[in-house]
Ligand SMILES: *[C@@H]1O[C@H](CO)[C@@H](O)[C@H](O)[C@H]1NC(C)=O
């Protein structure tokens with residue numbers, strides 16, 4: 001006889017659910033965005049659900065009927081975008097998405113990459129099932145092929161995240177990781193050496209770098225940096241070389257078949273410590289539905305270029321750190337943080353001493369008429385790290401107006417969920433306003449793509465590692 005049938009449960013995120021006394025403790029599959037709130041997906045049995053409902057008044061819970069042998073679970077949700085960008089109500093977007101999934105147009109074999117023969121197969125309705133739905137999010141059960149290609153058929157402003165089939169250990173960031181952040185914040189003071197070093201990030205160089213990544217330079221041959229494309233391989237090899245030229249030791253981390261690798265580069269500490277600070281961006285991209293051109297200039301050519309600009313400034317100034325510093329360009333972000341998940345999980349399993357992680361995702365777009373801004377995540381991330389970044393911003397990039405953004409859930413989420421102190425830097429203290437977001441027109445040469453803002457935010461990311469890790473200049 002089999003054990004009790006599993007039930008899926010979706011309910012508002014609440015840490016008390018995860019506490020020991022609750023029968024839901026240890027049953028968490030993940031926390032995901034839904035509009036302005038966070039929902040927890042749990043897997044449990046009927047007995048737990050009945051005892052739990054008996055002692056709660058919550059009417060917002062949802063139970064999937066007993067699901068036997070469901071396939072890959074995916075959470076899809078509308079991202080935080082400015083109302084001015086939305087043409088359709090989220091529900092209509094979702095309906096169209098389901099139509100695309102069940103009855104794709106003729107000739108749906110969209111070749112992304114003729115060399116690798118990867119294409120979207122005609123989806124049958126049996127390829128997916130909608131288990132749970134709100135106006136701004138849904139939980140789907142899909143076959144693995146659909147799971148990997150969802151980002152190509154999703155509405156532009158929606159994002160998919162794979163949901164594991166076994167409970168995850170949700171590791172809160174321990175106080176011992178927050179203490180050092182607080183202490184750096186408390187003793188924070190303007191440092192003229194930091195200022196000179198971060199100022200040396202070069203805008204002309206960043207212009208060239210981002211134009212290589214988008215293919216706008218006409219030399220790189222990159223049409224797309226979608227994780228499955230040939231262009232993403234060109235970008236990975238190029239990034240590795242550029243980082244190595246700055247004195248870093250790099251490796252390409254293959255994390256899943258078919259995906260471009262993470263590019264992981266490291267500067268060893270000059271003092272004896274296991275402490276490691278990570279700054280990162282994601283170099284994979286998305287384009288418009290049905291188009292093979294995916295330049296990803298802002299998303300996330302800008303963050304990748306910032307990290308590369310920082311590497312170049314490290315070399316130019318002979319910076320040596322007092323903690324190990326890793327610069328990472330992730331792949332697989334658009335399919336659901338695959339690359340960063342793999343790396344964060346690997347680091348956790350090695351019990352790596354990652355002391356801080358700051359992800360740069362979308363730094364360059366400034367809505368005409370708005371001031372330069374820096375957005376920090378409202379919901380996913382370590383508040384103390386966001387505070388440190390905010391205060392560092394006021395020292396070295398006072399022109400940035402700092403605030404919170406509901407846009408969330410880039411690669412720092414993978415580290416946050418493994419108990420590592422982390423945050424993200426973003427281009428706006430509000431929802432996404434870039435009209436070319438997830439569009440094949442996301443080039444660097446266009447109105448609103450602001451290299452001054454890109455540099456101002458890169459300076460903050462750089463100054464954060466200088467202050468947090470400690471450094472010397474060997475020049
Ligand atoms: C950080 O900045 C805020 C706002 O400017 C300020 O009130 C606070 O004192 C600063 N924190 C520290 C520890 O310097």
Ligand SMILES: *[C@@H]1O[C@H](CO)[C@@H](O)[C@H](O)[C@H]1NC(C)=O
Pocket residue numbers: 272273
């Ligand atoms: C570095 O520190 C560790 C732990 O304190 C110690 O075991 C090791 O010998 C040290 N290595 C060097 C090169 O000093």
Ligand SMILES: *[C@@H]1O[C@H](CO)[C@@H](O)[C@H](O)[C@H]1NC(C)=O
Pocket residue numbers: 273274275276323353355
């Ligand atoms: C982690 O690195 C930090 C910074 O160098 C250090 O203070 C701390 O002792 C390290 N923690 C462990 C467990 O080694």
Ligand SMILES: [Zn+2]
Pocket residue numbers: 282299300333361362410
């Ligand atoms: Zn992004």
